[in-house]
Amino acid sequence: MFQQILALIIILFFISRIVWQKKKKQINNNEFIFWLTFWIIAGVAILSLKYIDKIVGFLGFSGTGIDILFYIAVVILVYLVFKIRIRQARIEKNITEIVRNISLKNKE
């Protein structure tokens, strides 16, 4: 019970952060909707742990619901890191293109 309350407090903190960032126009609409949905789903999952336990048991997993949520979170994080790495590589490529154009233009 205590862990659930703690998790909900953390989720509320993150929701307040994204609302604040949206107000300050630091994130766009799409990002706001994505992260708000993400944290609401996380909050609902925390509140529905008993049901998740049942579903997990029904599916034949040996761990509890919170374990499965944790595994899913790790998978999502790995995917997000990969996406960010690809995006970073694209930005690097664009920077190289800009640097190259400047060096060639300066020679003309």
Add this chain to the structure above:
Amino acid sequence: MNLHDYNVNIFCVIPSYNEEDHIVEVIKDVKKITKNIIVVDDSSTDNTYSLAKSQKVTVLRHIINRGQGASLQTGNEYAYSNNADIVVHFDADGQFKAEEIKDIIKPIINNKADIVFGSRFLEKKSKIPKLKKIIILPLAKLINKIFFGINLTDPQNGFRAINRKALETIKIENDGAAHCNEILIKSFKNNLRIKEVPVSVIYNHFGQNILNGKGRGAGGIKIIKDLIIGRFIN
């Protein structure tokens, strides 16, 4: 072979980063072979840029350090727009012998190849550091053979010559050390005529680290990582 007997426009691209100790000597040596020299200074923090400029050759400067592959592509594009028939890639650290440029361009001049790679493992003997000779280079060769179907004696050698057709076909997109593999892969994919010629390499004490990718031809693990990421962004 006297290059002046042939009506070809030969450009030598020398990517350089903090090479103030060698750059002047290298340019002077290459000048004996061709006057078309392009030094690409990759935002050096030492005097490489001004020293290269003092030699009255074309010097292109990257305002931010982008890596050896990026420098070579910058040089290639400049050479291409200046009607180069053959482009030679040559290191700025004094590892290669300028007189061997004649050997490396010969198959192109004789219309026997579109791209020519230098090899440390044919005829001529280079004093290769043991770690590199026994582990790094055979491993690189094996990876190229297994994953890319490339079977060359020295896939990591940076001394190469390419003709105009290859210049049009190959755009180097890997900024770092993985460009060696990228050039090979693209040469095979585009069915370019490939040749290897023996070259000698003089080793310096630096740039032999397999992990961190610092120095010339180093960072095997980083190369593999860059090649994999490159596949996703292209």
